[in-house]
Amino acid sequence: MHASIRRVYWWLIAPAVLLMLVFYIYPLFQVLWISVTDPVPGFGNYRELIERPLIHRIWLTTLRICVVTTVITVAAGYAVAYAMAQVGERQRTWMMFCVLLTFWLSVLIRAFAWVMLLRTEGIVNSGLQELGLISEPLRLVRNEFGVVVGMVHFMLPLAVLPIYSNMTGIDTRLISAARGLGASPIGAFLNVYLPLSKPGLISATILVFVFSLGFFITPALLGGGKVVMISEYIQVSFEETLRWGQATMLASTLLFSVLLSLALVARFVDLKKVFGAR
């Protein structure tokens, strides 16, 4: 009885699995295949990963930006989520609306909005100059700083939502109990609340980091052509220089690094629990 129901389940998901195999897994293998066959069979493309300073630089830039973005986004997202978990129903609705509003805007529009705000003649610079705080306009955009600002802004909802949903499940009476037993407010937060919100923190970190790795539009626009991340170089190799071997090698490496970081995290936490599969 039990086994036959399981078989029915398999049949039910079969179309989806088939679809994934044909339109996702197969092309993915094509990508891997090209990375070891174009222009000549072998691991020549992967050797470039070790040998070419340009690729080192691009990888380092990518990792640096991803780490900085993730740390800032998760910290800020935690603060927002914490506030949302504490305030009343009305404020919460408004806060949620504001978080989601940016989520729905096109990434292009958001990038251009940051350019308008942060450029040399933009509101921020002219405001600071009016106030006499700076004499020369600051370079706030078309560099790595601008890229991080834009990416943090883009990623924030991805951090707020999982942390918030985790926080709503925390029993606040535990904090009261800790306080009643003599813990200071900070002590109660650090020893009770923070550990309980860890699953939300971890899933937010993974989400933001993995998304950041493949970022393309924001760095291309806010970086002023000088902040080249892996995905932009994949596009250049694939579409401009037609070095598909190199492009697919970079894409595969990107995929492997995502899998690797997930595997690392999985050693310490139960990923199924983090992503709500259990």
Added chain:
Amino acid sequence: MSLVKTLYEKDLYPEIEDAGHSDFARDCVEIASERLAKGQIDRRTFMTALAALGALPAGLTLGGRSAGAAAKEVVIVNWGGPAVEAYAKAFGVPFEKATGVKVVIDGTGPLGSKIKAMVDAKAVTWDVCDTGTGTTLVLQKQGVLEKIDYSIVDKAKMQDIFAYEYGVPNYMFSFILAYNKTKVPSAPTGWKDFWDLAKFPGNRTMRKQPNGMLEACMMAAGRDPKSVYPIDIDVAVGKLKEIKDNVIAWGSGSQSQELFRTGEVVMGNIWHTRANLLSQETNGDVTWTWQDGIVTAGMWNVPKGNPAGTETAMKFIASSQDPEQQLVLFDAMGNGPANPAAAAKVPADKKHIDPGQPENLALQVLQNGPWYEEDSGVRNLTNDELSREKWLDTLSS
């Protein structure tokens, strides 16, 4: 192995176009679309093209399509939008009249990667593609193009230097020094001024790709405009390094225009068509000089194994060399005629935006494609490939 249906991120996210890099040919289409939006070109003309596109997603058929009759039509691929109508009018109608071969203009965009994918998969549906010198050089190294048959195509109807082994110029355009008059103390007169941060403070914009930039670097380094080639790549990227902190790089033509609009740059090495638009919208505040400009060309390519056969494709290209046809395109989209014989026929009020006018040409350098093809002596890369790497490396360091 083909990637035809799997890897087109752009199909899914068309907005990526704006963030990426673009060819001049595609940029002309963007410009024409903008002109239409501002009411500068005839709405009806544009709507006809759109209607045709809607009815026939593959392109605009001038005559009825006859089933099964191969080589009775020739498919020309360009970047779509108003270019479909403009190319049909300029090149399609005359060719069809002369030969009876139907001309289909396909506006889906001849991306280098698509051409390679088609040829690799032996499923070529395009006969003649509207690309640039950069794409031509990359594609020819991949071995996916047909050699140009110069017994059919007339070498006398183009600047010698643009007669590529695998590409024919279909129009000309220039990389020029554009500047904002209100933000510089005096008019810059060449690339040396472009590099003079003390005399002309402020940010500049240069292209993300080295094509058209290396030449400016060499002139800034003191090389005589007449002997810019062979370019010393290390000297050129060294010049970029000097002013890199003040350079914002542009990927697409619209980006280069945007940077002037937002006031982020005071000068730039950009396409003359974009400089002309900026000049119009700022009432001449932004202007440009032809001095030390770098003239290059849009290219016709024929993919290997094209359906209509090489000969038909070559005949189409030969037909498009007619100065009258090129003037029609110049009028519709601003692409400077490639045939020197057309220069004299350009109306007087438009001579100042035509890079091919003798007085403008005299000030400029003709881009030397063959140099880009040559072996660089490093890792089997051509000068084109090596300079792309070093340029990006320097920009991003």
